[in-house]
Amino acid sequence: MTDSDTVDTYQSVAEEYRHQNRDRSVVEHLVERFLTALEDVTDERPARVANVGCGPGWESATFAAAGHDVVAVDLTPAFLRLAWEEAPDADVARMDMWTLGLANDRFDGLWVCASFIHVPREDAPETLAEFHRVLRGGGVLLFSVQVGTGERVGGPYDGDTRRFTLYRPDELRELIETVGFEVQSLAVDDERWVRLVARA
Template sequence: MTHPDTIATYQSVADEYRERHGDRSQIRELAEQFVDALEPVTRGDSAESPRVADVGCGPGWESATFADRGHEVVGVDLTPAFLRTATDRAPDAAFVRMDMRALGLAADAFDGLWACASFLHVPREDAPATLREFRRVLRPGGAMLLSVARGDGEKVGDSYDDDRRRFTLYRADRLRELADDAGFSVESVSDGDWVQLLARA
């Protein structure tokens, strides 16, 4: 998330957001797909745990899932209330308040980058550079999973009282094009209500 109104809204509705979206059953299959995609990156004689960046980690639901799998997880978000909850939920993960457009993370440091319902908060004009930043922190062959709302243009949220969150919507072909242009090799794109893209650095 990037726009101040988006951050302010999430901060003000953090408890309600956790209650509404705490059932992760619809995300579980996507998370499993991502974990499976990490295997070719981490296979070999290395004893290191896979390193995963959860970008736009929110309250840390998937950070906890990945940490429970033995992965080394760094969660990134801009909403303080989410980061506090994430730290409690996934004590074995590290959490940092950071803008995804300028990740203060080392280059070639991660085996996977998970950005579920977060990249859609990046303004459209910043999307290409943000994807290049995602690629920068991934090791060669590292997996990236993006999940964004399907559609055209931009919209302002309407799910909460005084909802001022900003959303950038994508069609599958445009998201694929952006990933290609950022130097990723796209492995799959699904095109339902949400566009889900799996690619490798």
């Protein structure tokens, strides 16, 4: 379950966050990889994609522009408003990734980029099981978390009380595989982020 202090921080800095992180070239290679993986799943039909922890909706807009049916999910109301503006062709829904209000076996792909880091470690297995539940067989999970051990609190914003859960690559692989995913690739970018692609 996402910590309420984290949601409160994002709610108060949503516009600033959008401005500071608007350059999406840092994830462009991941977006291309995800879109390519979706083609293998869908046989050229539009994919059903959930952007879990969508933030201001940048990637939701990209996936919708590529012709896919997109649901942008976040727990922060200010982000959902921005996502609605950024990605008007996507559905927008407020929910916690720990208990997704989405149907079983419904989605071809889940994009979970830099959002799972806010899930407390004790809730990680159940949250990952939710991801597996909503993905159809063979569906694609693209996943990124920060490298490290333990947790940290805070960041660059005034009054920043966000909580971050950090993972070692081997720890993340074991968690993902335990709930039934098959890890296809796992890499560490810039010694800061673990990037993982898996299939349900």
